[in-house]
Amino acid sequence: MKGDRVDEYDVVVVGAGGAGLRAAIEARERGQRVAVICKSLFGKAHTVMAEGGIAASMGNVNSGDNWQVHFRDTMRGGKFLNHWRMAELHAKEAPERVWELESWGALFDRTADGRISQRNFGGHQYPRLAHVGDRTGLELIRTLQQRVVALQQEDFRRTGDYESGLKIFQEYTVTRILKEGERVAGIFGYVRESGQFFSIAAPAVVLATGGIGKSFKVTSNSWEYTGDGHALALLAGARLLNMEFVQFHPTGMVWPPSVKGILVTESVRGDGGVLRNSEGRRFMFDYVPEVFRGQYAETEAEADGWYTDPEANRRPPELLPRDEVARAINAEVKAGRGTAHGGVHLDVSTRLPAEQIVRRLPSMYHQFKELADVDITREPMEVGPTCHYVMGGIEVDPDTAACPLVPGLFAAGEVAGGMHGSNRLGGNSLSDLLVFGRRAGQYAAEYAAGLTARPVVDQAQETAAAAEALAPFAGTGEHPYALHQELQQTMNDLVGIIRRAGEMKQALDRLAVLRSRADTLAVAGHRQFNPGWHLALDLRNMLLVSECVARAALLRRESRGGHTREDWPAMDRDWRRTNLVCALDGPAVSVQRQAGEPVRADLLALFDRTELAKYFTPEELAGDDGAA
CATH class of the missing domain: 3.50.50.60 (FAD/NAD(P)-binding domain)
Incomplete structure (x- = not known):
């Protein structure tokens, strides 16, 4: 066909x-x-x-x-x-x-x-x-x-x-x-x-x-x-x-459960919103990494002054890159300083008057009012990390x-x-x-x-593609919705914001079983708008890509950006030179290391060499591999 x-x-x-x-x-x-x-x-x-x-x-x-x-x-x-x-x-x-x-x-x-x-x-x-x-x-x-x-x-x-x-x-x-x-x-x-x-x-x-x-x-x-x-x-x-x-945006809705994960735009923090834990403490000052010292404010007074002086250079710590903020929120919740629903407070009402909030953040105002019965012009939002971007x-x-x-x-x-x-x-x-x-x-x-x-x-390729798409109608296994839920739970629990080798190996074992079960997925009905059939076809893609994420995450033995290894917590300069490339070898996913292209010398010259030394080896900075 x-x-x-x-x-x-x-x-x-x-x-x-x-x-x-x-x-x-x-x-x-x-x-x-x-x-x-x-x-x-x-x-x-x-x-x-x-x-x-x-x-x-x-x-x-x-x-x-x-x-x-x-x-x-x-x-x-x-x-x-x-x-x-x-x-x-x-x-x-x-x-x-x-x-x-x-x-x-x-x-x-x-x-x-x-x-x-x-x-x-x-x-x-x-x-x-x-x-x-x-x-x-x-x-x-x-x-x-x-x-x-x-x-x-x-x-x-x-x-x-x-x-x-x-x-x-x-x-x-x-x-x-x-x-x-x-x-x-x-x-x-x-x-x-x-x-x-x-x-x-x-x-x-x-x-x-x-x-x-x-x-x-x-x-x-x-x-x-x-x-x-x-x-x-x-x-x-x-x-x-x-x-x-994988980027976990630091601020998604956490309550009520029906809307958990819906994005709370970074504009809230860009317009002056501050993050506080359940004790009312503005905790982000505790989480400024060493590589960013000097670029971010160290006191509340200094941070607050930045919003009124666009020429100032030391930003509030709430405006750290997303990976840093997400890890900080995760750490506060894990330490028992989270809100009742497992997040932290994000408050913009103490800085902006109500009319400005409604004008500058209309979607956020209506989103919280309608979905959570929270008036963000008067009270803080509850937020927590949500999978956002790859x-x-x-x-x-x-x-x-x-x-x-x-x-x-x-x-x-x-x-x-x-x-x-x-x-x-x-x-x-x-x-x-x-x-x-x-x-x-x-x-x-x-x-x-x-x-x-x-x-x-x-x-012949068209015929094979059609047969592949129709396979779920002849399947004798389970319905795709149950398998999708298991996949989501596996990735959330075992390949999430904080990663460990044992858990990722467990995730790969589960993904192998899920891929095998996906081969026999069964859907009922006909081809006219059939959401179960659509999901069965989407699962092929989700399972393939999830395996790529898990295999690469297991191989990269360092913490960098959106990849945080509890068992390898430091950033390793040698890994900066390494890209991990996934390919299909028959039906199997393979991961190989590939050397990154050296940064052009005139672009490296835009940075202070002390800063570069945190990311580059002495040999790279000396130009031995083509970098300046």
Whole structure:
């Protein structure tokens, strides 16, 4: 059985969030016919849940900001495991991407003199996040959607067909990348409403599918985040980079249970919110790591003064990078100083008047009022860590976003690895997806246009993909919901915020059993909108990616960024030079060490050598391996 051929395109973009839409816009503007595959409804991508802002060194609030400072902050936040070239491109190009959005109609908040406003965020030296209240992701998606519509209108004026050059396929799911030899030939999947199979022939595919959070029990991620792009790339022959680095956002809702894990934006802390334990103590001063000493305030008076003086350099400790804050909250709760529901207090009501809270944080005000019956203008929130983001992802070329081992395959946004190193700074996600979404679209278009012969879709691959998708209807095992719950509990308990070798080995044993049980999953009914069937297919992806996370986490014997080993608590300079690369060897996941590319000398020169000595070996700093 093969899919019903929908059409042939030059570029297929899988994912309709910020990275996917920016890639699609760029590819279409370069003359290629583009299909966008949207797992949910158009405009409902997880990007709309990004609240804080877009990190870009425009210098609108503090004139000292520039791309070099943004680059330094990004590398420091990632503990120097970032691919330096991606961090450089990101810092240099982010301002242009924000101004581009404004030219397309984005309505950013403004400073008193009319410039785009920028707010404080964790790990950023200066106020850097361009924002629209606490609904920035929604405005970003709205703006990119309008740009898509504008391009479709241009096509209509030329051809009389709105979808002649750029078409959106809503509620479609991709299950396989089709290949001719080693290169991409198209995609195969199904329509979620009808269950009908489809295939699209295309020489270039851009993966922009987001993250993996639905493999964890407590997560801020939406239902789409089942690791689809990561698994599709693995199955197509690509590799995943540094999957052990999973970010637990320090502030998710902890009460009531029905909303546990829903994100509480970092904007609350950026606008002056403070963290206190059950004893009323502002505890973050106790958790400033040695590598950040001198950059963060040491007293409450000094920290409070920073909010009124944008030229000050010593930030409040609540604005440490996310991994540091999450570990601090976890430590306070573990020490018995947590709230009644296992979190800590986050209070913005003592710093901002009620009307400013409602104006600057409207989503947070309504979220807590409606879901927890808490008025954040009068009382503190209860918050705790929640699985939020994966820094690891598909191995890509930093300039072109191309997957080195699979010609025609590209990746951008959260699904791509390298940019954020071991920990992502807040706000760098939205600028990342804009910068590298554009680059992925550009180089996918150039790749497709440069081919002398298009690859041919192999019908045998389509037949095999269809049989794979239909297997759960003939299964004799359990229902997928029970298995999904076990997977989430396993990852939450054994590969969570604090990791131990014995527990991760236990997790790998459980994952092996779960993968075996997944082979016989059984679903009832028919293919027309069947959520059980959809979950059965998603579980293949979640189980593959979860195994990559667990295997890489077990191998990396140090603590760095979003990877914390209780049995290896220190950061090891030798491990900074090591990337862990996951690949498929038949059905088995393998993990290998790969040396990272030395940082270019002029970029290292932006840092103080005393600081670099905490991350680099003397040989590296002496230039013996190509670094300055």
